[in-house]
Amino acid sequence: MSKVKNPKLAKQGRLSYEWARSHMEILDNTLNRLKKSKPLKGITLGFCLHITKETSVLLMGAKELGATVAACGGNPLTTQDDIAAFLASQGIHIYAWTGQTNKEYDWCIEQVLNHKPDILTDDGADMNVKVHFDKKYQKLKILGATEETTAGVTRIKAVEKQGKLKYPIIVVNDAYTKHMFDNRYGTGQSTIDGYLRAMNLLIASKRVVVVGYGWVGKGVASRSQGMGAKVIVTEIDPIKALEAHMDGFEVMPMAQAAKLGDIFITCTGMTSVIRKEHILKMKSGAILGNVGHFDVEIDSDFLLKQSKSVKQVRANLDECTLKNGKKIYLIGQGRLANLVAAEGHPPEVMAQSFSNQILSILYILKNHKKMETKVIKVPDEIDKQIAVDALKAMDVKIDRLNAEQIKYMNSW
Missing domain, CATH: 3.40.50.720 (NAD(P)-binding Rossmann-like Domain)
Incomplete structure (x- = not known):
């Protein structure tokens, strides 16, 4: 079940998806490493993100890992209609088209929530805010969520400060491998x-x-x-x-x-x-x-x-x-x-951000029972692993401490 502007654009959308994926080696490697075990099998994920060629790699990747995927656009004007058409053709529940009214934009978020997602991925916190304050969605059992952008983190922290946060939210935006590269470059x-x-x-x-x-x-x-x-x-x-x-x-x-x-x-x-x-x-x-x-x-x-x-x-x-x-x-x-006016961030940059997203989703799935109900930063081991993967993808090699240096570092 989907709603897009023009399903006939799916062929062009596939070409854009393939172009992006070929330049997102960090994320592609992560997905290929995990897809045999299908770690998201039986899980429904709800996404509210800008529907771009880069986002399509994340959504298709989540499906490859076994998830049922429902998604809507994170802004009324930023959806790439060919990408939305391609995703719909691949069995992803997508509700997105460019030029939405505010009422249509809100409707699309509601359609994603009607799929009763277990974990949410948001860009700007519109979906998370709706779950917290719209009576229609108070009974949803959300295990946790991730937030992609600075403005969304600000809103979520305000909800937390008011003592109204319902589930843990990992602020992917604050990961070093996200804000230092995605936001800046x-x-x-x-x-x-x-x-x-x-x-x-x-x-x-x-x-x-x-x-x-x-x-x-x-x-x-x-x-x-x-x-x-x-x-x-x-x-x-x-x-x-x-x-x-x-x-x-x-x-x-x-x-x-x-x-x-x-x-x-x-x-x-x-x-x-x-x-x-x-x-x-x-x-x-x-x-x-x-x-x-x-x-x-x-x-x-x-x-x-x-x-x-x-x-x-x-x-x-x-x-x-x-x-x-x-x-x-x-x-x-x-x-x-x-x-x-353009197409958003280059795929090489979004590969780092979306690697943070997919690994944070898996972290929530594995650890939600022991996670506190608060705003949480991306675990350091995830952030560091993405930096290692990024350097490898870019064929950049670095030094390591030798035994003498480790001994010196640990000595007073």
């Missing part, structure tokens, strides 16, 4: 990709304002600088602001950066970081986009609903003419620019 590259597809303008010489200097912001700032941009960083955290300054970037408040920037990229996971008062200060022609999980960072309501006129001038690029005559451009309606 993956988002850094895919953001540039999305912006270039949407605007097709020169980045070199332009002032790019990066809002937030967490792992995502670091990657975006680094890649923007690599393209020749003059990078400005805005921050609220003094330590991150100091780091950005020491990394060679200009650091200033948004009220000041708004007057200078040509291109704005929000990376915070926080609401209302570019507001009406900032937009009114911007130069005509400024381009705004967001790569935080939710479309709350930029005041897109002001741009799309209160502008004198709004017209789509390119795919995923709206020209908003303000009442003062300035033209401000918005990428992807303020949603994830790297997924709405």
Whole structure:
């Protein structure tokens, strides 16, 4: 049982899946190592993730390990319809298509939960929040869950702080082999990709304002600088602001950066970081986009609903003419620019993130009876094993401590 936009796209989706899998050696090796034993046989997994070619490798892999798989998109605009069609053709229960309304998006999550999953994998915590607070799903027996992204971790920790967490949740986002690589290198590259597809303008010489200097912001700032941009960083955290300054970037408040920037990229996971008062200060022609999980960072309501006129001038690029005559451009309606305007992270990066996911799912299955009901980090042995697998896949060799060094290290 599935619902997708166009089942006839399955053939193209298969080609994209095969391309991704051929570049996800870390995950592929893990799946091949485990699939003979079918460790997920008899288990139903519920996924709420961006339905991309990389995600299809994870979902197909879970099926190969014996699981019944039900999945929906983690965002109304980021599903790749050919991938959804391919997954449906392979017996995966998929409820996803691009261009969903909020009501349709919510319906798709409910369809996955109606399969009564044992373990959830979420990206942004929408599915986990529904299980916790929607009365229809209070009786579901969830063994545990994993969370993929920073914004979702923030929400789940808020649930835990309120004392309302119902089952253990492993925060895959906080694994070193996830946030240091996926958030930094993956988002850094895919953001540039999305912006270039949407605007097709020169980045070199332009002032790019990066809002937030967490792992995502670091990657975006680094890649923007690599393209020749003059990078400005805005921050609220003094330590991150100091780091950005020491990394060679200009650091200033948004009220000041708004007057200078040509291109704005929000990376915070926080609401209302570019507001009406900032937009009114911007130069005509400024381009705004967001790569935080939710479309709350930029005041897109002001741009799309209160502008004198709004017209789509390119795919995923709206020209908003303000009442003062300035033209401000918005990428992807303020949603994830790297997924709405492009294809998300490269497969080599997602191989690490999804290896974390599949091994964390297996960890929950094996250990859920003794796990505490709280937010839990990825076990160190999983994180380290993925780093070892990644180095092997990239044909990188490292040194090991010899007996003398081990003795020295253990001596006071």
